[in-house]
Amino acid sequence: MPLDQNADPLVSIRGLTRIFDVSKPLLNRIVERLPKRLLTAVSDVSFDVPERTTYALVGESGSGKSTIGKMVVGLLNPSEGEVEIEGINLASETDPDKIEQVRSDIQMIFQDPYASLNPRWRVRDIITEPVRIRGGETDGLAEKLLEQVGLSAVDAIKFPHEFSGGQRQRICVARALASEPKLIVADEPTSALDVSVQAQVLNLMSDLKDEFGLTYILISHDLTVVRHMADRIGVLYLGRLVEEASPDALFTDPKHPYTQMLIEAAPRMDGFGREIVPPEGEIPDPISPPPGCAYHPRCPIAVERCSQERPQLEWKGQSRVACFLAE
Amino acid sequence: MTTPVLSVRNLTVEIPTRAGLLKPVDGISYDIAAGEILGVVGESGAGKSMTGNAVIGLLDRPARIASGEIHVNGRRIDRLSRKELRRSRGKEIGMIFQDPLTSLNPLLTIGDQLTETISEHLDVSDGEAKARAIHALEEVGIPAARDRIDAYPHQFSGGMRQRVVIALALCAEPSLVIADEPTTALDVSVQAQITALLKRLCRERGMAVMLVTHDMGVIAETADRVAVMYAGRLAELGPVRDVITAPMHPYTDGLMQATPDASEGATRLRQIPGAMPRLGSLPPGCAFNPRCPYTQDRCCQDPPPTRDVTDGRAACWFPLTEHAAIPA
Numbered sequence: 178m179p180l181d182q183n184a185d186p187l188v189s190i191r192g193l194t195r196i197f198d199v200s201k202p203l204l205n206r207i208v209e210r211l212p213k214r215l216l217t218a219v220s221d222v223s224f225d226v227p228e229r230t231t232y233a234l235v236g237e238s239g240s241g242k243s244t245i246g247k248m249v250v251g252l253l254n255p256s257e258g259e260v261e262i263e264g265i266n267l268a269s270e271t272d273p274d275k276i277e278q279v280r281s282d283i284q285m286i287f288q289d290p291y292a293s294l295n296p297r298w299r300v301r302d303i304i305t306e307p308v309r310i311r312g313g314e315t316d317g318l319a320e321k322l323l324e325q326v327g328l329s330a331v332d333a334i335k336f337p338h339e340f341s342g343g344q345r346q347r348i349c350v351a352r353a354l355a356s357e358p359k360l361i362v363a364d365e366p367t368s369a370l371d372v373s374v375q376a377q378v379l380n381l382m383s384d385l386k387d388e389f390g391l392t393y394i395l396i397s398h399d400l401t402v403v404r405h406m407a408d409r410i411g412v413l414y415l416g417r418l419v420e421e422a423s424p425d426a427l428f429t430d431p432k433h434p435y436t437q438m439l440i441e442a443a444p445r446m447d448g449f450g451r452e453i454v455p456p457e458g459e460i461p462d463p464i465s466p467p468p469g470c471a472y473h474p475r476c477p478i479a480v481e482r483c484s485q486e487r488p489q490l491e492w493k494g495q496s497r498v499a500c501f502l503a504e
Numbered sequence: 505m506t507t508p509v510l511s512v513r514n515l516t517v518e519i520p521t522r523a524g525l526l527k528p529v530d531g532i533s534y535d536i537a538a539g540e541i542l543g544v545v546g547e548s549g550a551g552k553s554m555t556g557n558a559v560i561g562l563l564d565r566p567a568r569i570a571s572g573e574i575h576v577n578g579r580r581i582d583r584l585s586r587k588e589l590r591r592s593r594g595k596e597i598g599m600i601f602q603d604p605l606t607s608l609n610p611l612l613t614i615g616d617q618l619t620e621t622i623s624e625h626l627d628v629s630d631g632e633a634k635a636r637a638i639h640a641l642e643e644v645g646i647p648a649a650r651d652r653i654d655a656y657p658h659q660f661s662g663g664m665r666q667r668v669v670i671a672l673a674l675c676a677e678p679s680l681v682i683a684d685e686p687t688t689a690l691d692v693s694v695q696a697q698i699t700a701l702l703k704r705l706c707r708e709r710g711m712a713v714m715l716v717t718h719d720m721g722v723i724a725e726t727a728d729r730v731a732v733m734y735a736g737r738l739a740e741l742g743p744v745r746d747v748i749t750a751p752m753h754p755y756t757d758g759l760m761q762a763t764p765d766a767s768e769g770a771t772r773l774r775q776i777p778g779a780m781p782r783l784g785s786l787p788p789g790c791a792f793n794p795r796c797p798y799t800q801d802r803c804c805q806d807p808p809p810t811r812d813v814t815d816g817r818a819a820c821w822f823p824l825t826e827h828a829a830i831p832a
């Protein structure tokens with residue numbers, strides 16, 4: 178089952194790769210005779226997101242989640258590969274009208290609701306900005322959106338500091354909705370919030386998805402959040418997709434040893450006195466990842482082949498898995 | 505009954521401000537026994553860190569202990585001078601904070617920081633201090649401790665640094681450890697390593713541990729008892745299984761229901777409406793009343809007494825007796 182059989186996805190990502198140059202400044206490098214240092218943050222990632230679905234990217238810190246998110250919304254250029262949204266590749270499209278159309282169809286929500294709102298702007302101006310810069314109609318827009326995200330129209334004249342973290346994240350959601358996008362990329366939208374408030378924001382995102390037919394790419398390190406929200410989940414390790422499955426399949430029958438470890442290690446509300454054998458090691462340095470399967474130094478079932486050859490992401494039933502030993 | 509390692513009675517912390525007197529910690533009492541882990545949970549701003557800092561004597565001015573008593577191994581410590589407290593910290597009480605970098609000196613090697621702490625608190629020779637430092641690193645699972653002892657903090661990964669912080673907190677063999685969000689900044693795999701380590705050391709050494717976290721899952725798996733805080737007050741205290749499976753306080757119940765559960769798919773999460781009130785504008789009566797689904801007149805007039813929140817008793821006029829079914 179090649180990926181291409183998916184009927185007309187809203188987002189289609191093929192061979193997406195991003196390499197960062199993290200060398201010291203040129204002069205230091207010459208003086209200290211250091212080689213160039215390249216960090217491959219994202220490597221050969223391909224997936225589709227059908228319209229009106231939520232695709233979640235999970236993985237530990239540094240696995241490349243945010244880098245993929247930024248490439249999808251066009252904040253960062255891919256080193257290789259492409260992102261197509263509604264069939265249009267922003268990096269190579271030349272028709273300015275098409276570029277403009279796609280750009281207004283995508284919005285992003287960030288982790289930190291404190292840092293992502295300009296403290297000197299009134300909430301009305303913050304929310305309507307994406308529409309204003311395109312010369313759109315903004316009369317009454319902020320008030321309407323504030324009510325849609327569970328705040329009140331009178332909040333439009335307030336400043337960000339008058340709101341709690343959860344309320345600020347609602348303002349971010351309202352701003353993201355202002356240009357009537359089709360796709361919202363949400364990068365850890367609730368990681369800075371308390372669970373009680375997280376529940377408010379996640380429920381709001383679900384409601385808006387149904388109401389406006391939104392498509393989400395949800396980035397999170399929290400497997401339980403992802404399980405609640407996603408239609409499909411991609412697990413990243415050191416910049417590569419190692420498994421992709423539906424939430425049920427991923428949680429009841431994880432196929433990649435890394436996914437199995439993540440699920441086993443996540444703390445459980447019913448895990449009273451649970452003793453787990455803690456996972457081995459930590460994520461290796463992404464500048465010099467291990468050869469073969471990047472997970473092999475930590476993998477409890479690794480065989481010799483794993484350190485020599487890299488497993489490809491292949492279909493196993495309804496999942497895609499990159500492991501030689503996956504059933 | 506044996507003396508608890510930590511005993512806190514009616515602890516109140518005050519912060520004088522222009523807008524009036526704030527009480528980030530308001531009449532809290534609890535004990536922690538040897539070999540026991542007490543989890544402290546609550547939303548951010550509930551007063552968890554303030555409580556821990558008050559116990560260690562590390563309140564930032566102008567916050568100050570206004571009333572109450574703190575005993576460690578039967579000795580009252582809230583009246584000690586700064587110098588006496590400093591001695592007590594490290595020797596009797598170890599501290600682990602969220603960000604390992606704030607607890608480590610970037611200019612000193614790991615080994616120097618450990619031997620310095622050991623020599624300050626224990627009467628041992630330099631050679632013995634070094635041997636103990638290496639042992640402390642081995643105990644927290646730093647591979648090749650003998651070689652890594654000369655490394656600087658920046659040469660370690662985040663998880664390794666947190667292990668070093670734990671080694672540093674424990675090297676003088678304190679009987680009480682206060683760990684404030686020790687795994688919040690770490691990935692799940694590393695979090696699992698660190699909590700397993702804390703549990704093992706607590707068991708092996710019979711330490712009393714106060715584990716502050718906002719993560720219910722971590723509490724369930726790690727703590728023996730749990731204290732739930734809301735707006736500076738104790739809402740509920742009890743054995744972890746009781747509190748999580750049959751919470752008595754509506755706030756505890758709300759926290760539990762709001763936490764997504766890995767064993768369930770896409771169900772709607774229960775949300776607690778609104779947000780925790782600011783300290784300067786607490787509602788009259790029970791501080792939780794604007795968000796509580798069970799509020800009655802009495803809740804808006806009299807605060808439920810927090811004084812006698814003990815195991816199995818909640819600060820609530822109408823505690824939930826069975827696992828609550830909140831009307832949707």
Ligand SMILES: Nc1ncnc2c1ncn2[C@@H]1O[C@H](COP(=O)(O)OP(=O)(O)OP(=O)(O)O)[C@@H](O)[C@H]1O
Nearest residue numbers: 197199218237238239240241242243244245398463
């Ligand atoms: N602008 C940049 N320059 C150099 N390296 C970068 C840059 N942005 C990201 N990286 C590196 O790329 C890798 C992937 O980073 P990314 O931010 O995508 O991770 P993430 O999965 O979002 O992690 P987190 O959970 O910590 O947010 C990391 O090793 C990171 O240090």
Ligand SMILES: Nc1ncnc2c1ncn2[C@@H]1O[C@H](COP(=O)(O)OP(=O)(O)O)[C@@H](O)[C@H]1O
Nearest residue numbers: 519528546547548549550551552553554555783
């Ligand atoms: N220096 C200070 N001045 C005024 N209020 C403070 C100060 N430090 C903390 N607070 C307040 O004290 C309360 C408890 O804080 P804290 O113990 O850090 O909460 P937690 O650790 O539970 O998140 C919060 O409302 C916080 O805003």
Ligand code: SF4
Nearest residue numbers: 470473476483500501
């Ligand atoms: S390919 Fe080998 S090392 Fe990689 S996950 Fe599978 S078994 Fe483990």
Ligand code: SF4
Nearest residue numbers: 790793796803820821
């Ligand atoms: S005292 Fe009243 S308002 Fe407070 S938690 Fe109990 S029922 Fe709710």
Ligand SMILES: [Mg+2]
Nearest residue numbers: 242243244364
């Ligand atoms: Mg990120």
Ligand SMILES: [Mg+2]
Nearest residue numbers: 552553554684
């Ligand atoms: Mg805190």
